[in-house]
Amino acid sequence: MNSFENFLKAYEKGFKLQNYYEGMQSLKEKLLSSKLTLKQIEHNFFFYEKNSKLLHFFISHTHKDFKLKNSIIKLIYKRQKELLNFKDFLEYNHFQGFESFVQMRLKNETLKPINFDFVEFARLEDLHDLKDFFTSYFDEQFLFVYDEADLQAKIRKKEILCVKELGKIKAALSFSVQLGCANLDFIASSIKQEHKNAGYALLNHFFILNQKAYFFKLFVNENNEKAINFYQRAGFVQDMVKLEFYRNFN
Structure with missing residues (x-):
């Protein structure tokens, strides 16, 4: 055996x-x-x-x-x-704790999301650019753990949105859907000038694509006040669920 x-x-x-x-x-x-x-x-x-x-x-x-x-x-x-x-x-x-996240949720009731014409779905040819972009924000050791096959599958399922400037990804959002809930897994933006509202635009398209979901959920670093405020302005509220990471090395 x-x-x-x-x-x-x-x-x-x-x-x-x-x-x-x-x-x-x-x-x-x-x-x-x-x-x-x-x-x-x-x-x-x-x-x-x-x-x-x-x-x-x-x-x-x-x-x-x-x-x-x-x-x-x-x-x-x-x-x-x-x-x-x-x-x-x-x-x-x-094992010692080193990162702590809180869950935020939004009930899908009275949302009126806005469409932005510069938001698009990621394509297979964006694969390497997409991974480079996400891993510049999220640690591959424990957060952004998608390999190329995972990313290809999500691209084919149309679960990754992006904003490009001069052909390069400058903002992106990855999500997943399960049991009537749409989960925002990753979102980041490096845009400072044109399309400064890229994060807001991506969030709106996340809502548009998941209009049948009962809830929207995400985890956010409990020390990231800027991100927490961003989600609160969109209507998200914190609940009791926490996600913590521990490691046995320095």
Whole structure:
């Protein structure tokens, strides 16, 4: 029996802690496409992302140092007591928090989004320009973890919007849709002169494309007051959900 078969058997019985939030089908697909490597330590299972430092775990023992390689983990929770469940694992395995995000949401009720003629869908020929643009704002180790195949899929699904100047991407927005909710995953703009309202324009087109969504959601760095104010002006409000990142290296 290989490690993944062992994992599936243990999964049926349940684990004390886990930090994978995308569902079992997603986990299987990533493993089959070689985007993850799996390490088993007794009845504990660790899935390492190949193109980043992200680590997903399913563990039965919380009071144990697993001697993990340099990794970054993400935890999503609503209440502080949920985070306390991870306290021993974090301490035994030398993880320290370094980034914290808050979730904001907007109910799709009375929105009247505006169309801007300079916003367009990203194209396949924009692939490298798009990745260079996003990774100049978002860390590839734990935030912008899309590889080229992921980006191609999102471009084909028309889930990436952009604004160009002289043929180069100067602002972009990436989103995803699930369970009646449209999630704004990434947005950035480097435009200072022409199309200074590119961020606002991208947000409006995000609303236009997802008019059937019940809610719009996003995570924003809790220390980024400028971004928080931008979303609040658009009607977003903070809720109780937090996203935190921890690492076991300096």
